[in-house]
Amino acid sequence: MSKTHPQMESGGNASFQTSATGTAFTALAAQACTQVTVCNDTGTKLEVQQDGAGTAFRVHDNSYYTFFGLRNASQLAVRRADAGNVQVTATYRWEA
Secondary structure, three states: OOOOOOOOOOEEEEEEEOOOOOOOOEEOOOOEOOEEEEEEOOOOOEEEEEOOOOOOEEEOOOEEEEEEOOOEHHHEEEEEOOOOOOOOEEEEEEEO
16 A cells, blocks of 8 residues: 655745743744644743634644644744743744
C-alpha cells in the first residue's frame, strides 16, 4: 500500500516574537500558504489562535504542531500560555 504526501510548491522558514503584553496575541507575518508548522523551543508553552477567535491550541515546549487548511500564515496568532510579559522567539515553517 503506497501513501501519498501533499506536494508543496513553495515554502520557507520564519520566526515570531511574542508580545511584551502577555495576554496579547501576535499574528504571524502575512504569507500565502496552506499549512504552518510552529516549532516551540522557547522554554514555555505557547498558545496559537486561528482567525482571531475561539479556543487557543497549546504547543508545548520542545514540540511542534502543523496547522492545516490555511490561506495565509497571518490567520495564526501566538502568545505565551502563561501570559508572561517576557518575550520569547520561536520559528515556524510555512508551505504552499
